Amino acid sequence: MATYIQLGGVKIPVVSSDPANPENGQMWYNTTSRQLKGKLNSGVVVIAFT
């Protein structure tokens, strides 16, 4: 089994607070709220899981 990032790609930023001015399409993982988030259209959204 390949390890994470061993085969290419980039890590999503893991940050303790949301970035100040994210751009549409930007994603990050907030370690304080422990949520995967992204900027979608005009707002920051929490990305849901099934």
Add this chain to the structure above:
Amino acid sequence: MAKYNELFGQLVQYIGSDPSNLEEGNVWYNSSSNTLKSRAYQSGSWSSGDSVNTGRGFMGGASYAATNAALGFGGDTGPARVNNTEEYNGSSWSNQNTMSTGRSAVGSCGIQTSALGWCGYSGGGLTAAEEYNGSSWSGGTAYPGSARYFDGGGTGVSANSAFSFGAHNDAETYEWNGSSWSAQPDMPSTRTYAVGFGTQNSTFITGGKNAITSTITYNGSSFSSAPSINTGRARHGAAGTSTSAGVIWGGSTDADSDVEIRNTEDWNGTAWSESALLSVKRDEPMNGAGTASVAMNAFGLIRLQPNPTGTEDYAGPGVATQTVSTS
């Protein structure tokens, strides 16, 4: 034509199977399942479990058992105190040899192959104890105090190591070491139907009748105050193998009439936090099996449905591989 990442940024990892060295916050695309995945925090949740054969309340359970090797015994079906014993093997519940005395509100602890039940109610209070070895029950040494009733008032890893607390209207505690009972310090106050988790020398005691919110820990010789739970309750369920982590659920917030609740609270060694609700209000569940991370709530009374056979299983909060939802 320019590639996407040349124009707009960079790609997350594109891989045929989930990577092996994941950390919280990692995101990747699984090309086999065509799903975007992340290693992310997941809240606690309840799911339907397997049905028991005889629904009942106020029953005993092996408090230190794993969820795939649980044990429940005794209890109250409404018209009668019963001696039924059931084992769970991870997929189904099966009837086993019965206790010699049908009883409800029995103190209890242990694992599926080495469990102890003491005291309880059978039309009158009891002091007798019984030991289960995985196939049959045998008489044990009677509880040395007065006849007592419990609901979740017992911890211990086997039939040879028990801690008794939470008796109806009494603060007394006792330890059982496999050959004799010994009186231990009284709890700082009476906690009727308090419920705990852990072992004889590392027990976390929560709540009690009249919606007590305070908690205490026991280290084998003395008690210490611990952070309060959010919702005071008694006759609830609990699971955990030491004072450092546990979970409580359900129970009643009132004194004697039934005010059942669905609330679940997680203990992480530092603080209590609210978790997922049970699917239904459950009162008088058996001693929960499992750990803070994976627990089982079997046999809880449900209001207006006194003897349900359905159970619920708990998956505690933690970091897990999850799939991003699409809609």
